Amino acid sequence: IVEGTTKVSVPVPPPDATFPPSAAPVFYNPEMELNRDINVAATAAFVKRLLSRKELLREEVRYVDAFSASGIRGLRIAGEVGIHATMNDWSPEAFELIKENIKINGLEEKTLATRKSANVLLHEQKYHIVDIDPFGTPSPFLDAASASVRSMLSVTATDTAPLCGAHLKAGIRKYAAVPLNTEYHSEMGLRVLLGACARELAKHEKGMSPLLSHVTRHYVRAYLDVLPGTKQTDRTLKSIGFSIHCPKCGFRGPVYGLAVHIEKECPVCGASTQIAGPLWLGPFREQAFCDEVISELEVHPLNTKDKAKKIITFCRDELDIPMFYDQHVICKELGASATGIEILIIALKAHGFEASRTHFSGTSFRTDAPIAEIKEIIRAL
Ligand code: SAM
Structure with a gap:
């Protein structure tokens, strides 16, 4: 061959x-x-x-x-x-x-x-x-x-x-x-x-x-x-930390560092969160x-x-914001139908947020918009 x-x-x-x-x-x-x-x-x-x-x-x-x-x-x-x-x-x-x-x-x-x-x-x-x-x-x-x-x-x-x-x-x-x-x-x-x-x-x-x-x-x-x-090693380890995920509302957020205190409560909906890590x-x-x-x-x-x-x-x-969102998962939760991913990205940008696609999947996107705003924007599309 x-x-x-x-x-x-x-x-x-x-x-x-x-x-x-x-x-x-x-x-x-x-x-x-x-x-x-x-x-x-x-x-x-x-x-x-x-x-x-x-x-x-x-x-x-x-x-x-x-x-x-x-x-x-x-x-x-x-x-x-x-x-x-x-x-x-x-x-x-x-x-x-x-x-x-x-x-x-x-x-x-x-x-x-x-x-x-x-x-x-x-x-x-x-x-x-x-x-x-x-x-x-x-x-x-x-x-x-x-x-x-x-x-x-x-x-x-x-x-x-x-x-x-x-x-x-x-x-x-x-x-x-x-x-x-x-x-x-x-x-x-x-x-x-x-x-x-x-x-x-x-x-x-x-x-x-x-x-x-x-x-x-x-x-x-x-x-x-x-x-x-x-x-260089100490500098590298500053990029290690944990990721919080709320299974109820979809909130996610990074916590940098290995010696950290992590709140178990979701800052958006108050539900109990899950924690992944240590991660890059x-x-x-x-x-x-x-x-x-x-x-x-x-x-x-x-x-x-x-x-x-x-x-x-x-x-x-791709934006340097950890943990992408999947449009289909959010649409399913909202009972909304999915638009083309590019349309969603344009809408997020039009609301003043950063947004990009990712190489991970065709239905996923990254944004600095908070989860509540993302849902509002998807609902309005
Ligand atoms: N790199 C190759 C390619 O691109 O085609 C594929 C490698 S294949 C996934 C893994 C190879 O590692 C096998 O040929 C196996 O014999 C060898 N292997 C497995 N464990 C090993 C070890 N501990 N030391 C050396 N070779 C090992």
Whole structure:
């Protein structure tokens, strides 16, 4: 198969459509091409930033694909971004396939195949860019990844049910955070993951700033600028906190900080609230970085270019106000019919509020309008 300009050999799945990619001797999921296309563009954009700091030459930037399977992710970085990539997988079949795929692409000089437990490798070696794309949760690998990483940490999580609060106990076990299964559960999942990454990095006296994160289909993906030092770490932890949710009236609000007192009563309707956290409450992407990724998407030959551009553009244009609203949920409560989302956004702006769409769903929006005003505006539409 070919993704971007990289050609790899992967196990051919039987014609039976129920056969999951994880049942193959070596894993390859064609649905993750979009994730890997964005990875090529985001890594290329980040490498340009690293090189502009003049501390490094392109040949010296080292990337690790710690859970490599066929090698596709790391090979694409070596071939399409042009930096050194280590592809690691503890499976003997995967290790052999990675070596074969390195040869197919003639990338022997720019790559290294290893067959280790990812945690062992990441505790042994330091890399500028650490990419962890395991099965399910990245949580057992975040400590080692945080120890290893020097410049950018890229993380995929496919355990959306624990992250989003659908499997509450599993979420608490994996991330030491309480998620809430609300209509904005996808954003909840992203903020649980980002919060966990910030706390893992903090143990190694590294701060972080999210460059880009998105929730697409069944996974969460984040690209984090890693900022070493105690000052940066303490500054990062200021973006951690809790989120209050009122199940009665729909009020939601952030409470910044870990050592905080939280009122259980909803400030709008007085009902008992629910509390999620600790969570990342800061921005989950940097607008300038999104622009740089969009420029990279333009210049690389990618099969999912249009979809990728749409996602990154939505991410870029979202307001930095935690926890979106879903128009359909509010309309259902009010017995009102939903308008086009753009019409609602125009109406909110016309009332002097900030409002934007989100990449999380087509019926969702962000606004600084209080819940009572949002309902009034929806009723009047
Ligand atoms: N990154 C790949 C891609 O984009 O196609 C997919 C990786 S797949 C989801 C996870 C891989 O991690 C499997 O090939 C599995 O053998 C490997 N793996 C699982 N646990 C591991 C561990 N602790 N150390 C190293 N490899 C591991």
